[in-house]
Amino acid sequence: SSSSSSSSFxxxxxxxxxxxxxxxSFIAHLENLKKxxxxxPFRMLRVIEKLYSVVGEDDGGGINDDTKHQLEEEEKxxxxxxxxRAAGLYNYSRCLLLGHGVAMDxxxxxxxxxxxxxxxxxxAQSFLAGLYCRGEGVEKDTARALALYEKAAEKDDPQxxxxxxxxxxxxAPPSVPVNEEKGIAFLRRAADMGYNAAMSELAEYLxxxxxxxxxxxxxxxxxxxxxxxEAAKYFLLLAKNGDTTRMKLIGDxxxxxxxxxxxAKLAVEWYTAASERxxxxxxxxxxxxxxxxxxxxRNAEKALYCYKQAASSPSYSPEAQMRIGDLxxxxxxxxxxxxxxxxxxxxxxxxxxxxPPDHRKxxxxxxxxxxxxxxxxxxxxxxxYLEGVGVEDSKPNPKKAFKWxxxxxxxxxxxxxxxxxxxxxxxxxxxxxxxxxxxLCVKAAELGLPAAHALVxxxxxxxxxxxxxxxxxxxxxxxxxxxGDVTAMNNLGICYDEGAGVDERDxxxxxxxxxxxxxxxxxxxxxxxAACYYEGLGxxxxxxxxxxxxxxxxDQGYEEAAQTLxxxxxAGEADDDDE
Numbered sequence: 260s261s262s263s264s265s266s267s268f269x270x271x272x273x274x275x276x277x278x279x280x281x282x283x284s285f286i287a288h289l290e291n292l293k294k295x296x297x298x299x300p301f302r303m304l305r306v307i308e309k310l311y312s313v314v315g316e317d318d319g320g321g322i323n324d325d326t327k328h329q330l331e332e333e334e335k336x337x338x339x340x341x342x343x344r345a346a347g348l349y350n351y352s353r354c355l356l357l358g359h360g361v362a363m364d365x366x367x368x369x370x371x372x373x374x375x376x377x378x379x380x381x382x383a384q385s386f387l388a389g390l391y392c393r394g395e396g397v398e399k400d401t402a403r404a405l406a407l408y409e410k411a412a413e414k415d416d417p418q419x420x421x422x423x424x425x426x427x428x429x430x431a432p433p434s435v436p437v438n439e440e441k442g443i444a445f446l447r448r449a450a451d452m453g454y455n456a457a458m459s460e461l462a463e464y465l466x467x468x469x470x471x472x473x474x475x476x477x478x479x480x481x482x483x484x485x486x487x488x489e490a491a492k493y494f495l496l497l498a499k500n501g502d503t504t505r506m507k508l509i510g511d512x513x514x515x516x517x518x519x520x521x522x523a524k525l526a527v528e529w530y531t532a533a534s535e536r537x538x539x540x541x542x543x544x545x546x547x548x549x550x551x552x553x554x555x556x557r558n559a560e561k562a563l564y565c566y567k568q569a570a571s572s573p574s575y576s577p578e579a580q581m582r583i584g585d586l587x588x589x590x591x592x593x594x595x596x597x598x599x600x601x602x603x604x605x606x607x608x609x610x611x612x613x614x615p616p617d618h619r620k621x622x623x624x625x626x627x628x629x630x631x632x633x634x635x636x637x638x639x640x641x642x643x644y645l646e647g648v649g650v651e652d653s654k655p656n657p658k659k660a661f662k663w664x665x666x667x668x669x670x671x672x673x674x675x676x677x678x679x680x681x682x683x684x685x686x687x688x689x690x691x692x693x694x695x696x697x698x699l700c701v702k703a704a705e706l707g708l709p710a711a712h713a714l715v716x717x718x719x720x721x722x723x724x725x726x727x728x729x730x731x732x733x734x735x736x737x738x739x740x741x742x743g744d745v746t747a748m749n750n751l752g753i754c755y756d757e758g759a760g761v762d763e764r765d766x767x768x769x770x771x772x773x774x775x776x777x778x779x780x781x782x783x784x785x786x787x788x789a790a791c792y793y794e795g796l797g798x799x800x801x802x803x804x805x806x807x808x809x810x811x812x813x814d815q816g817y818e819e820a821a822q823t824l825x826x827x828x829x830a831g832e833a834d835d836d837d838e
Contacts, residue, residue, distance in 0.1 A: 491518025
């Protein structure tokens with residue numbers, strides 16, 4: 260029974276402490292292991308007692324040669340005690356290896372581990388295999404490590420199965436060549452045993468696409484999609500097991516619909532769970548959800564609270580500081596909540612609180628984040644100096660704008676590269692240099708910024724900073740358009756309309772790109788597609804659609820569209836130049 264087990268331990272512990280001639284390290288060691296030893300079988304304590312009772316005072320914790328035979332004979336006599344003895348050898352070897360309670364002695368630790376392995380103690384097999392893999396306390400021997408891991412894996416030791424998966428994934432020549440299929444199979448086996456480390460490695464590997472990550476064909480894209488679904492399954496299990504980092508990650512999966520069906524509410528739930536455990540990135544993500552009303556009701560006050568939690572963390576989050584700056588820059592509103600009379604739990608919506616923009620306070624937070632090296636905040640600060648908003652004297656300061664854009668570019672921010680390119684093109688805060696501006700736009704495009712493709716296209720089309728090349732311009736517009744940039748879509752439409760840089764003039768293609776950009780709010784494209792419908796160019800003539808798109812452009816302040824609309828509705832006449 261549990262009571263008798265406790266009693267047995269107590270008496271045994273006193274007996275061990277009363278042994279004469281033991282080194283002081285032994286007593287310290289027992290104190291260190293007292294809690295863990297408390298749950299060991301009573302027989303195991305006898306084995307540890309034997310091990311310690313033969314410790315020599317002058318050899319730092321080794322086993323005297325003249326007592327080894329006696330110990331071996333006693334081991335043979337004590338049938339059925341192998342697991343206890345093996346566990347004792349294993350635990351004592353760990354102490355020797357780490358220097359816990361005894362002098363560190365890796366050589367003797369390995370000897371004890373080898374004895375535990377001979378007693379078929381699975382945990383010792385895995386641990387010793389790890390030493391052989393790393394060459395710790397023994398000469399590095401991958402072949403021997405592999406054999407030990409395989410032996411332990413036969414007994415379904417999850418650590419060993421995981422290790423085999425890792426070895427086959429990364430390879431350990433010449434003993435273990437890379438074998439992705441075998442590696443994944445072992446990792447899945449360990450993961451299905453509930454081994455968190457295996458789940459984590461497998462999920463990360465599958466999420467990144469494995470060996471097919473660089474492939475771009477449709478078959479591999481489909482395979483990667485399948486792998487991401489499996490990875491998300493393990494991320495979810497890890498999150499449910501309390502892994503805070505995976506809570507944030509599975510929240511991202513639900514928010515973006517990657518590996519799982521998109522579900523913004525579930526994303527908010529996981530961000531909340533991770534935020535409660537002080538995960539900074541989750542606190543920022545949750546703040547973003549509250550600020551934008553994604554997966555929850557929009558609530559700027561809660562967003563600000565989340566950002567402040569992240570900003571005040573011991574590790575300090577410059578991104579959170581920048582987000583607080585964004586809130587103050589544009590202003591925000593929220594509803595106060597009041598307790599209902601005679602109730603401590605129920606609340607009712609109170610008056611609407613409007614917090615107006617405070618550009619100076621925004622700049623204060625941008626500066627905090629910028630000084631910590633956060634590139635996007637540096638770019639924001641550059642914008643403020645360029646416009647003279649919230650900065651000293653409330654006047655534009657092109658030189659300081661240029662300085663902060665330069666720092667943001669050095670930090671790898673693609674948007675700042677375009678801002679810095681504008682400075683070089685216009686000689687803002689620096690001398691004019693169109694060639695350097697062009698190179699910055701190209702670099703931003705290479706980093707995947709859709710708007711950069713449109714600007715590079717403009718450079719080629721106009722011959723700014725590079726030789727004029729209409730075909731290269733059209734190619735850049737095509738890339739930007741495919742990435743969703745509306746300016747690139749509109750400009751690609753112009754290329755097809757004029758037959759510039761494309762195989763042949765194609766008004767149907769032009770109208771198609773203009774209508775797509777118009778639907779995304781581009782005023783130039785709205786005016787262009789309106790003209791197409793009015794004249795029947797590339798589309799069937801439709802005056803009502805033409806009026807609709809002219810009105811859409813006019814509502815955005817597009818004067819040419821407004822004038823044309825007045826003419827076709829009979830409300831006015833266009834200027835002679837317009838006609």
